[in-house]
Structures are given as structure tokens and as C-alpha cells.
Amino acid sequence: MSIRYSKQIFKNVNDAFEQRRAEAVSRRSAHRAEAAQKNARFAAIERELSQTASGLIGAVASGDNAKAAAEAAREKSLALQKERRALLLEYGYPEDYLDLKYTCEKCKDAGFTGSEMCSCYRRALNEEAHKTFNLSVHMPNATFETFDTSLYTGETPPNMPNPRERSELVLNACRKFVHNFGKSGWNLIFTGKNGLGKTHLSSAIAHSLIDEGYDVVYETAGVIFSLMEDMRFGRATEEAEYRTERLNECDLLIIDDLGSEFTTQFVRSALFSIINGRLMNNKSMIISTNLPIEAISELYDERIYSRIAGNFTVLELYGEDIRLALKNK
Numbered sequence: 564m565s566i567r568y569s570k571q572i573f574k575n576v577n578d579a580f581e582q583r584r585a586e587a588v589s590r591r592s593a594h595r596a597e598a599a600q601k602n603a604r605f606a607a608i609e610r611e612l613s614q615t616a617s618g619l620i621g622a623v624a625s626g627d628n629a630k631a632a633a634e635a636a637r638e639k640s641l642a643l644q645k646e647r648r649a650l651l652l653e654y655g656y657p658e659d660y661l662d663l664k665y666t667c668e669k670c671k672d673a674g675f676t677g678s679e680m681c682s683c684y685r686r687a688l689n690e691e692a693h694k695t696f697n698l699s700v701h702m703p704n705a706t707f708e709t710f711d712t713s714l715y716t717g718e719t720p721p722n723m724p725n726p727r728e729r730s731e732l733v734l735n736a737c738r739k740f741v742h743n744f745g746k747s748g749w750n751l752i753f754t755g756k757n758g759l760g761k762t763h764l765s766s767a768i769a770h771s772l773i774d775e776g777y778d779v780v781y782e783t784a785g786v787i788f789s790l791m792e793d794m795r796f797g798r799a800t801e802e803a804e805y806r807t808e809r810l811n812e813c814d815l816l817i818i819d820d821l822g823s824e825f826t827t828q829f830v831r832s833a834l835f836s837i838i839n840g841r842l843m844n845n846k847s848m849i850i851s852t853n854l855p856i857e858a859i860s861e862l863y864d865e866r867i868y869s870r871i872a873g874n875f876t877v878l879e880l881y882g883e884d885i886r887l888a889l890k891n892k
């Protein structure tokens with residue numbers, strides 16, 4: 564599994580690990596101070612242990628009788644540790660009370676053992692990526708498993724599957740999209756009225772891909788256009804610049820709610836440049852819109868319509884608002 568999360572995710576996790584290490588050190592200091600209060604010998608043992616360790620390094624470096632000196636230092640160190648253990652027991656402390664205690668003993672909270680990424684670090688990255696995703700779309704529980712096709716009811720359009728069957732087909736296509744992700748620059752466009760689960764499905768795809776280590780960005784169309792407008796007119800904050808960069812760089816870009824914004828010439832060319840740029844780089848997109856697909860050519864322009872029609876799989880949902888069915892359940 565490759566891990567392709569954004570720099571920000573890595574930074575957040577590295578900061579957290581650094582804090583973990585600092586906390587381990589300060590916890591030990593507190594324990595040492597506490598023990599020294601009860602018996603000054605605790606502090607003396609720590610001092611002697613560290614002198615023995617630096618004496619050992621000196622002996623090895625000087626080379627004279629290095630072997631004998633090292634052996635003596637090792638014995639002294641063992642004796643001191645034994646004395647400390649006995650003293651700890653005497654005062655009712657656990658044996659390892661004065662040791663550095665890490666959250667993960669395997670990597671000592673470094674995140675890596677040598678060049679190998681520790682499983683604790685991998686897990687922390689994954690959690691951070693889900694957390695960050697959930698800040699932009701508040702659907703932490705939107706998974707394929709929680710997508711309930713039994714909620715789909717209503718009229719069946721002529722020569723079409725009924726709403727429930729249609730939702731099952733769409734769900735299968737979404738699972739297939741995840742399964743094949745990375746092998747081709749496959750793109751999806753969800754169409755259908757509000758309340759038909761479009762955001763649920765795109766979030767479910769996002770959560771699955773984040774678990775596989777992919778970098779997923781979710782933005783509403785309105786936010787994307789205002790970010791690009793800020794860039795265009797030189798008023799972008801650092802945060803806006805970063806978010807704009809990510810629109811092009813991420814593995815999957817989800818553009819939610821296309822067509823609800825006020826369409827201007829600027830919006831049309833911004834949309835074209837994002838879609839075209841990602842298509843050229845073989846990077847996947849998911850768009851969701853309340854518009855029927857044909858309306859896109861009227862609202863935007865022919866160039867955008869032809870890119871979408873030629874490169875996106877259209878997944879249309881229909882039927883009654885599932886939020887009502889959910890309420891009545």
C-alpha cells in the first residue's frame with residue numbers, strides 16, 4: 564500500500580509524534596523528581612548511571628584497555644540498575660517507573676524503525692486523513708455499508724429500472740470505482756435531485772480510498788470558484804493558495820453541488836481549467852450536481868460538456884427524497 568496523503572497530514576502527524584516523545588520525557592522527569600523526594604539515592608543512581616555510560620564511550624574512544632574498561636562499566640551499570648529496582652520495589656513503585664515509556668514501544672514514538680514506517684504511524688496518518696476529510700464534509704458514517712437502498716421509492720421512469728434497483732446499480736458502480744482506482748483515470752458524475760444520497764456515495768468512496776492511502780479532496784463548486792477567484796485577483800491567503808494547489812494535486816477531487824453557483828465567464832473558464840487539467844494528468848474526479856447532464860452544456864459551455872460527456876460515467880439517481888423515507892422508517 565502506498566501512502567499519498569498531503570504534506571499537511573504528514574506535518575500534523577509528525578507534530579503529534581514529537582509531542583508524544585516530549586511527553587514521555589517529561590513524564591519520566593516528573594517520576595524522577597517524585598522518587599528523589601522520597602529518597603535522594605534515586606537521583607544519585609541516575610547520575611552514576613549516566614556517568615558510567617559516558618565513561619564507557621570514553622574508554623572505547625581512547626582504545627586503551629578498552630575491552631576491560633567496557634566490561635567494568637557494564638558490570639557497574641548492571642549493579643546500579645539492580646539497586647534501583649530494589650529501591651523502587653521498596654517504595655512501592657513499578658519496576659519500570661523511571662524508564663522512558665512510549666505510546667509505541669516498537670518505534671519509541673519515532674514513527675519509524677530505521678527506514679521502515681511503523682504501523683502506529685501509518686494508523687495515525689490514516690486517522691488524520693479521515694479527520695481532515697470530515698472537516699470538509701460532515702459525513703463520517705457515510706460508507707457503502709450504511710448506504711440503504713431500501714429507502715429508494717417513487718415513480719419509475721419509462722423503460723428504466725425502479726428507483727431501488729437504480730440505487731443498487733449506482734452503488735455497485737461506486738464500489739467498482741474504488742476497486743479500480745489508480746489503474747485508470749476513471750471519473751464519475753452523480754446527477755439527481757437533492758436528498759438522493761449523492762454526497763453519501765461520494766463520501767463513502769472517499770473514506771474507502773483514504774483507507775487505501777489515497778489523497779482525497781472534497782470541495783463544493785462554490786468554494787472552488789471563490790478560491791480560484793481569490794487567486795486570480797491576487798487576494799488569496801496562504802490557506803487559499805494551498806487549497807487551490809490541492810485541487811490539481813490530489814488523487815481524487817470531489818466537486819460537490821455543481822450548478823448551484825452563479826455562472827459567470829470566470830466560473831466557466833475556471834471549471835474548464837480544473838477539469839481539463841486533471842483529465843490531461845489522468846487524475847480522477849467525482850462531480851455531483853442537481854442538474855440533468857444536458858443542462859451542463861447550457862449553463863457552462865460546449866467544451867466543458869464534451870469533456871464531461873466523453874470522460875465521466877453518469878450515475879443518475881431518482882425517486883423520492885430518501886431523507887423523508889428515513890424519517891418515516
Ligand SMILES: [Zn+2]
Nearest residue numbers: 667670681683
Ligand atoms: Zn510505532
